Amino acid sequence: MINTVQPIKHTLKGSLRIPGDKSISHRAVLFASLAEGESRIYGFLHGEDCLSTISCMKDLGIDIQEKHDYIYVEGKGLHGLREPENVLDAGNSGTTIRLLSGILAGQDFSSVLVGDASIAKRPMGRVTGPLKMMNAKVDGRAYGSYTPLHIRGGSLKAIDYLSPVASAQVKSSILLAGLYARGETKVTEPFKSRDHTERMLETFGVSLGITDRSASVTGGQSLKGTEIHVPGDISSAAFMLVAGAIVPGSEIILENVGMNPTRTGIIDVLEQMGADLTVNNRRHLGGEPVADLTICYSSLSSVTIDGDLIPRLIDEIPAIAVLATQAEGTTVIKNAEELKVKETNRIDTVVYQLKKLGASIEPTEDGMIIHGKTGLHGETVESYGDHRIGMAMALCGLISSTPVTVKDTEAIAVSYPSFFNNLAYLSGE
Ligand SMILES: O=C(O)C1=C[C@@H](OP(=O)(O)O)[C@@H](O)[C@H](O)C1
Ligand SMILES: C=C(OP(=O)(O)O)C(=O)O
Numbered sequence: 137m138i139n140t141v142q143p144i145k146h147t148l149k150g151s152l153r154i155p156g157d158k159s160i161s162h163r164a165v166l167f168a169s170l171a172e173g174e175s176r177i178y179g180f181l182h183g184e185d186c187l188s189t190i191s192c193m194k195d196l197g198i199d200i201q202e203k204h205d206y207i208y209v210e211g212k213g214l215h216g217l218r219e220p221e222n223v224l225d226a227g228n229s230g231t232t233i234r235l236l237s238g239i240l241a242g243q244d245f246s247s248v249l250v251g252d253a254s255i256a257k258r259p260m261g262r263v264t265g266p267l268k269m270m271n272a273k274v275d276g277r278a279y280g281s282y283t284p285l286h287i288r289g290g291s292l293k294a295i296d297y298l299s300p301v302a303s304a305q306v307k308s309s310i311l312l313a314g315l316y317a318r319g320e321t322k323v324t325e326p327f328k329s330r331d332h333t334e335r336m337l338e339t340f341g342v343s344l345g346i347t348d349r350s351a352s353v354t355g356g357q358s359l360k361g362t363e364i365h366v367p368g369d370i371s372s373a374a375f376m377l378v379a380g381a382i383v384p385g386s387e388i389i390l391e392n393v394g395m396n397p398t399r400t401g402i403i404d405v406l407e408q409m410g411a412d413l414t415v416n417n418r419r420h421l422g423g424e425p426v427a428d429l430t431i432c433y434s435s436l437s438s439v440t441i442d443g444d445l446i447p448r449l450i451d452e453i454p455a456i457a458v459l460a461t462q463a464e465g466t467t468v469i470k471n472a473e474e475l476k477v478k479e480t481n482r483i484d485t486v487v488y489q490l491k492k493l494g495a496s497i498e499p500t501e502d503g504m505i506i507h508g509k510t511g512l513h514g515e516t517v518e519s520y521g522d523h524r525i526g527m528a529m530a531l532c533g534l535i536s537s538t539p540v541t542v543k544d545t546e547a548i549a550v551s552y553p554s555f556f557n558n559l560a561y562l563s564g565e
Pocket of ligand 1: 158231303304306308330450474
């Protein structure tokens with residue numbers, strides 16, 4: 137699928153309810169499946185990644201049904217999964233394959249996990265390594281470093297793991313395996329990563345030990361079915377925040393956006409850049425903070441983004457790079473080498489596609505440098521099947537002198553299926 141985005145004739149105006157958070161939707165389905173009794177998930181994201189999680193859990197014998205306004209899951213308890221008859225397909229979703237690996241490490245049966253061509257290039261050793269330390273039998277290409285993964289779980293031993301990367305997927309995978317291990321399993325990270333697993337396990341009745349950069353769980357605790365309300369995804373909201381900040385005259389209201397502090401790096405960056413952003417109606421939805429955001433166009437200045445801010449905005453960097461092209465001065469993004477192992481190498485894909493549109497941007501070993509403010513012009517750009525690259529390029533079309541054509545935009549359905557509809561609504565079409 138190819139989409140051409142025309143330069144905006146007027147402004148972006150209106151109020152949107154952002155679709156459900158992808159990270160939280162995955163976890164809700166996984167944990168509800170492992171819980172005892174029924175769960176209902178409201179506000180679930182019907183993105184392709186989360187649908188991959190549902191389909192894997194169905195293949196593991198869980199009854200999951202789509203109801204009018206919620207997803208019904210009949211949990212079978214920690215030991216209620218059945219050996220799948222076929223390979224489990226995670227599609228494009230790193231979260232699915234890595235979190236599920238942790239769960240499968242605790243199962244006394246054999247399973248094979250695969251994904252698409254992008255997943256085949258992404259590192260799995262970061263989870264299979266510690267899972268092997270816990271005594272799971274895991275194999276795959278390069279000794280379990282790449283898919284397909286074969287996991288035969290069983291009785292696990294607890295570990296105290298010092299993760300070399302700040303990754304919620306690594307942390308979550310090990311903690312989930314830890315539910316099946318004897319004793320206390322602990323993960324410590326260089327910087328705190330998103331903590332949705334810890335918060336939601338608590339909602340399901342599991343007690344955890346949490347410190348600044350570590351989380352621990354004692355094995356053998358059971359999960360109890362519950363109701364989950366999924367907030368809007370700040371990573372999807374980020375694209376609309378950037379759109380509102382760069383299209384002159386815009387005013388956009390985004391309702392019900394997740395404001396978990398481990399995810400709000402984009403808010404900090406917008407504020408530091410001088411964006412006209414207001415956060416209203418702060419409240420809690422289940423175990424997560426949410427708010428309504430109003431973004432208006434304003435002039436922007438450059439920032440430096442590094443250190444512990446990086447895990448708090450890692451998925452927003454493609455959108456932030458577009459924002460930085462419209463900010464006066466030089467924006468530097470560093471310590472973001474994790475970008476290289478996402479759906480694409482997002483340092484390369486962001487830099488080379490933005491360059492095609494006239495941006496002054498260069499790659500570095502661990503990030504990028506963007507000189508602003510530059511005008512952008514129309515061109516045909518690639519998304520390389522990466523949802524966030526596709527959306528970032530589409531934003532450029534709103535402010536370019538001539539239309540921007542983005543290739544392979546079907547990938548956007550991975551996280552934000554209504555992206556183009558939402559943009560069309562805001563532009564009054
Ligand atoms: O746990 C999660 O839901 C996610 C964690 C992050 O990945 P890493 O754990 O690889 O940092 C993020 O980039 C991904 O989109 C979702
Ligand atoms: C990296 C992402 O997701 P995942 O790792 O689940 O594929 C993302 O959504 O940007």
